[in-house]
Amino acid sequence: MALLTPEDLANMTDALVENDRLITELTTYSLDGLCRKIYGTAPAKEKVAIIPITAGGGIIGSFSESLLFTVQHFGMDGFITENTDVAGWYEAVTKGADIILMADDLAYIAHNLRNGKIAHNQICTGRIYAEILCHAKGGKDGGDDKDVLVLGLGKVGTPALETFLNEKFNVYVFDVDSNRVNEIASQYPVFKYDSEKEPKxxxxxxxATPCPDTISESVLKQNSIVSTPGIPLGISDELIEKYNVRVVQEPLGIGTLSMLYAVF
Ligand code: NAD
Ligand code: 2YJ
Ligand code: MG
Incomplete structure (x- = not known):
């Protein structure tokens, strides 16, 4: 799994605000409204502590600050602990934190100390980016058909495809790793997408892949909607313009809000 970099997070605050606007336009739900609907939860004045973690690759510039921005932007009370790691945990609890946010190289989690709920970033990110597409309305000539293409069947893509299946979509899947495609196709009622045999x-x-240019011209319609947590972006500016593609993508805040609603 790739680590986020400070460069990935450079425009995070603007991206979160702009994506919230786009999500509202596409789905009629604001991002927090959509989270409320899908999880059936709401904030109740929880205090969120963000603990910087030095393990592995160490502290990522702007990571904790981006989490704090997300928490406060959506009206919650939050703080970054002055201490890191175990000392940070002690500080968080003694200062009255209800929810802990923290990440090392392998996992980014939210843990609600009051009700015991715990959430994982990859699962919650897959879920929310999928729900955005599920709730997106059909365009004039875009249709609102129940077909969806899922590119990248890893730890984010898999919970996304489960979400689409739960919402009765016809799910077409592709991954460069053909073993992964076969494994997924043996476990879920999905269609293997093959652009050469059967273009669509x-x-x-x-x-949800870590690669650029995964979205080729052949899979696009005019006014397609691409919902993608993948970093870097998998579609070129040229294709976005040519097909008037609406792109939901932001590096950290959307997934973080989904995690918080998962543990409220
Ligand atoms: P993962 O390694 O578990 O899965 C990635 C999958 O993509 C793998 O199955 C891999 O075989 C496949 N893949 C790689 N190149 C491909 C290509 N060219 N075409 C099709 N499939 C390809 O990773 P993950 O944890 O699922 O994360 C996926 C992406 O999402 C990463 O870029 C990660 O940084 C990003 N991410 C973003 C957020 C966010 O909030 N925006 C949150 C979590 C993860
Ligand atoms: O506290 C810090 O600043 C660092 N320890 C944060 C580490 C962030 N971890 C990652 O970026 C990993 N890829 C796992 C989280 C996935 C979030 N998209
Ligand atoms: Mg996100």
């Missing part, structure tokens, strides 16, 4: 274009596309 999609109004709704979900992408």
């Amino acid at each position: 274009s999609f109004f709704k596309i979900f992408e």
Whole structure:
């Protein structure tokens, strides 16, 4: 799994605000409204502590600050502990934290100390980016068909495809790792997407890979919607413009809000 970099987070605050606007336009739900709907939860004045973690690759510039921005932007009370790691945990609890946010190289979690709920970033990110597509309305000539293409069947893509299946979508899947495609196809009622054997274009596309240019012209329709947590972006500016593609992508805040609603 790739680590986030300070460069990935450079425009995070603007991206979160702009994506919230786009999500509202596409789904009629604001991002927190959509989280409320899908998890059936709401904040209740919880205090969120963000603990910087030095393990592995160490502290990532702007990571904790981006989490604090997300927490406060959506009206919650939060703080970054002055101490890191175990000392940070002690500080968080003694200062009255209800929810802990923290990440090392392998996992980014939210843990609600009051009700015991715990959430994992990859699962919650896959879920929310999928729900955005599920709730997106069909465009004039884009249709609102129940087909969706899922590119990248890893730790984010898999909970996303489960979400689409739960919402009765016809799920087409692709991954460069053909073993992974076969494994997924043996476990879930999905269609293996093969652009050469059976080309098909999609109004709704979900992408969760660590690669650029994973979204080729052949899968696009005019006005397609791409919902993608993948970093870097999997579609070129040229294709976005040519097909008037609406792209939901932001490096950290959308997934973080989904984690918080998962543990409220
Ligand atoms: P993962 O390694 O578990 O899965 C990635 C999958 O993509 C793998 O199965 C891999 O075989 C596949 N893949 C790689 N190149 C491909 C290509 N060219 N075409 C099709 N499939 C390809 O990773 P993950 O944890 O699922 O994360 C996926 C991406 O999402 C990463 O870029 C990660 O940084 C990003 N991410 C973003 C957020 C966010 O909030 N925006 C949150 C979590 C993860
Ligand atoms: O506290 C810090 O600043 C660092 N220890 C944060 C580490 C962040 N971890 C990652 O970026 C990993 N890829 C796991 C989280 C995935 C979030 N998209
Ligand atoms: Mg996100």
